[in-house]
Amino acid sequence: MGACGAAAAVLAACGSEGPPGDANLIAGKQMFVQKCGSCHVLNRAGTTGRQGPSLDAAFSRSLADGFGRSAIRGVVHSQILNPANLDPDSPAYMPADLVTGKGAQDVAAYVASVVGRGGEDTGLLASAVKPAGSGKPVAAKAGVLALPADPNGQLAYISEKATAEAGELELTSENESSVPHNIALEGGGVEEIGEVVQGGGVSRITVAVDAGEYQFFCTVQGHREGGMEGTLTVK
């Protein structure tokens, strides 16, 4: 598969097989969101990552040029197993084997089936991944405000709204996902950044807050821009 690079120019040489009948698109979507979405925009999956190219943008040209979705599936599969940088002199930034075996096939099949499409997934695919950031507002308890990161690796905290009383406040953000995140707070002269954690770690900061509005966010490159932020209202 090494000759089967990621650039549209080599699409014709890749993936002439038909769609695999046993691909599990629901599992493919869930794994895409967990393992890929923090670096790539894919409209149908609702992912907003910025470190890699938008997959909708990257493949819309190939689709417009008449390449079939099975060829795109082959390119995505090959990129997962052997990530290639479009610049041959630079090492690929994308880690290899984020998903393997059947998982890699399911992810490639899902991406190929939805890439470049507007609208939203329907049927069982629509409910395969819970929308990120849609949790109820969180209130601080006994001076501690818990704002876990989305456990599925989406660029969001479980809630985008929080409240606390003025005074000393500890913010904690547990991150069960494999995507690195932290918690940071700014506003009203406060600027504090917590440690970046993953795989069950907890990022923490302690600040003194007065009545007013503050923004909490993740400082990992591209994550705030991808929507990983929220508002803390102090009363």
Ligand code: HEC
């Ligand atoms: C840590 C960030 C990161 C993650 C996670 C990641 N990618 Fe990438 N991806 C990149 C970057 C950056 C590129 C551009 C090439 C390079 O520098 O490696 C890329 C390139 C690609 C391309 C080629 C796009 C083109 O323009 O031809 C595809 C397809 C792709 N990634 C799919 C995936 C899939 C599927 C996953 C999950 C299994 C994934 N990526 C996970 C960063 C990432």
